[in-house]
Amino acid sequence: MAQFQVTQTLKTDNAFIIQGFLLEGQIDKEMEIHIPLNKFLDVTGVITEISETNSQYNITIGCSDLEEIDLWDMLNLKDDVIQIK
Numbered sequence: 001m002a003q004f005q006v007t008q009t010l011k012t013d014n015a016f017i018i019q020g021f022l023l024e025g026q027i028d029k030e031m032e033i034h035i036p037l038n039k040f041l042d043v044t045g046v047i048t049e050i051s052e053t054n055s056q057y058n059i060t061i062g063c064s065d066l067e068e069i070d071l072w073d074m075l076n077l078k079d080d081v082i083q084i085k
Contacts, residue, residue, distance in 0.1 A: 002027050002084040006077045007056070015048070016072040018059045023081065031084050033061065035075055043075060047084070059084075 002025030010017040018033070027050060035043045045061035052058075063069045 001025055002031075004057070004059070004082050004084055006080050006082060009073065009077055011069050011073055013066075014063060014069075016045070016061045016063055016069050018061070018077060018082075019056060020059075021055060022057060025084070027057070027059065027084050033059070033082055033084050035077070035082060043071065045072065 003023040004018070004020055004027070005023050006018055006020040008019040010019070027047065029047055029050060031047050033045045033047065037043060045063075047059055048062035049060035050057060061072065063072070
């Protein structure tokens with residue numbers, strides 16, 4: 001499991017991008033990001049792309065439609081530490 005510090009998020013036409021720094025562990029394509037909404041429900045996304053520049057990562061979550069992208073955006077992840085499995 002990896003821990004990731006989110007610094008910024010971006011939306012595109014078909015993806016949601018999380019920018020930030022890896023705090024612990026390793027990340028690879030096809031790993032899952034789990035954001036708990038409460039103790040029984042998570043929002044889960046699969047990493048489709050990863051790029052690194054100057055120790056900062058861009059993690060792309062492929063989304064099937066604009067509503068899914070908007071859902072990720074509504075989570076307001078900026079400054080959060082997220083778990084990647």
